[in-house]
Amino acid sequence: MIIVLCAAAAAAGWIDAVVGGGGLLLLPALLLGLPHAQPPAVLGTNKAVAIVGTAGAAVTYARKAPVDVKLAVRIGLAALAGAVGGAALAGGISKDAMRPLIMGVLVVVAAVVIFKPGFGAASSAAPVSRQRVLLTxxxxxxxxxxYDGLIGPGTGTFLVxxxxALLHLDLVTASATAKIVNCCTNAGALAMFAYQGMVFWQLxxxxAVFNLAGGxxxxxxxxxxxxxxxxxVLLTVVGALVVKLGLEQWG
Structure with a gap:
């Protein structure tokens, strides 16, 4: 089982680095490998693994991709605040009611990517206005x-x-920026889980070594x-997200 978990960590790191969505593989693998663990401990261990691969991918991207690190951190801090709020609201909102809406958004996204080949092919040369930055x-x-605090799956993909769409980045630069944002949100979540003692640190x-290599x-x-x-890869992950949410809703 440890071999399976390490292999899943490597594959999840690879997927997450390319387009986000590594949690679609890593979290189910941990649930399978730790059947008797408390859910918060599984989630905490997932964050402890994922943050290492995300950080490694972010550093790799930042060295070669034209990433605006300051903007990425600002978005990341806003995402961290949003995740805290989402987690606080999670108990009062029906996830069953939200999943069809999210699935519909994903189908529309897939259609745009398929029928608009130029989507994310190249970054826009025009400067981004302050209003668009604030909107982002x-x-x-x-x-x-x-959304990450409320439901979670595919957060990295949605970020990309x-x-x-908002900053007119190419998909590679968007993936690089998303990794920095993910580092911020993962750090906040991991700090909370660690404070609660809900992380299996040795595992x-x-x-994390394999997740880092994959990332x-x-x-x-x-x-x-x-x-x-x-x-x-984006279309593959979006398809997997639709199937996963559909199974959770009607499976």
Whole structure:
């Protein structure tokens, strides 16, 4: 089981680095491998593993991709605040009612990516206005952070899509920016889980090594192969998200 968990950590790191959504693989693997653990301990261990791979991918991207680190951190802090608010509201909102809406958004997103080949193919040369930056902080930061606290799956993928659409980034730069945002949100969540004693540190440390390797390989492949490669992985992850949410809703 440890071998399976380490393999899942490596694959999740690769997916997360390219386009987000590594939690679709890592969290179910941990639930399978730790069947008797408390859910918060599984979530805490997941964050302890994921933050290492995310940080490694972020550093790899930042060295070669034109990332606005200051803006990414501002979005990340807004996302952290949104996630805290989402977690606080989670008990009072029906996730069953929200899943069809999220699935509908994902289907629309997939259609846009499929039928608009130029989506995320290249960054816009035009400067981004202050109003658009504030809109991005509100929607990609607070909004997606809120979703992360309420439901969670696919947060990284939603970030990539939002950053591409709002800031007119290419998919590679959007993935790089999303990794920095994810580092902020993961750090906040991990701090809370660690404070509560809900992290299996020894297992997390072992899996984090593989997650880091997968993340750095994924980031390098995305940088080398470009937006077309990221687009293909994006469609695969969006499809997986739709299936996962559908099974949770009607399975």
């Amino acid at each position: 902080i509100a929607l990609a930061g607070l909004g997606i952070g809120l 899509l939002a950053l591409t 997390a440390a072992l899996m 750095m390989i994924g980031a390098r492949m995305a940088l080398k192969k470009g937006s077309g490669f990221v687009r293909g």
